[in-house]
Amino acid sequence: MCLIAFSFNDHPKYKLVLAANRDEFYKRPTRNAQFWNEEGLPNILAGKDLEGKGTWMGVHKDGRWAALTNFRDPSSIKKNAPSRGELVIDYLSEERNATDYIREIGDKASVYNGFNLLLGDALGVYHFSNQNYTIREISPGIHGVSNALLDTPWPKLEEAKKGLKDAMNKTSFQAEELFQLLLNDKKADDQNLPQTGIPYKWEKAVSSVFIATDNYGTRCSTILLIDRNNNIEFVERSYKPGNPEAFETVRFVINS
16 A cells, blocks of 8 residues: 555444555556455455565454555665565464564564554554554554655645545445545645655655556555444455546455
8 A cells, every 4th residue: 555544443333444545556467355265365355466475455354454555765675675565464364463463573574675564453553664663552533654654744645634534524424435535636735745765756746645647556445444343344446557437346344
């Protein structure tokens, strides 16, 4: 994922409402969300990066979930680093809580390129990054992460969080409302652009919630809802390259 806005313990019906976009090169092969039966992991629901063999976001039938974003710092890229997407699958493939898994990662986190990892379990939601090596327990409210640390106020993240807050003001809402906030293609004003070390033209192009360039952009949007009875709804919308109006949707419901 490259942008995640989520609400934790801040809605009368849902303990988690999460809306996320995955941005990637269009040519990178990808499998849409499904249960990982072929891999011998039938309890894991996730899309699959067919090049790196991991995923950007997934959920286990027991209610645990994980999502990952890259941390943007072109000056520190490791050419032969393992795929960060394996972290999501590692966490979901064995029965353990989030903080135990983060401690297991330990010094191993340094072998990966920069990442943010969000993990949820029955005890709470946690953030960890190999940029600060801090386990942060998430407080109730609306939060978000893009390609910087949690809740860094990049313009597109603030736009997404505002859209989520507007939706959360309703007792009842539909997944479609959350998909709409993820289609926001407004670019940040120049004075508010993050300075991450990439060229201005590229920084501008990726400064919107929904990204569309010639060879890179938003590949899919995902909505994850977990209600207070631990029932899960997972909806993924995959787009044709650069075209938010051409998509296919898959929806899964896991009852507790």
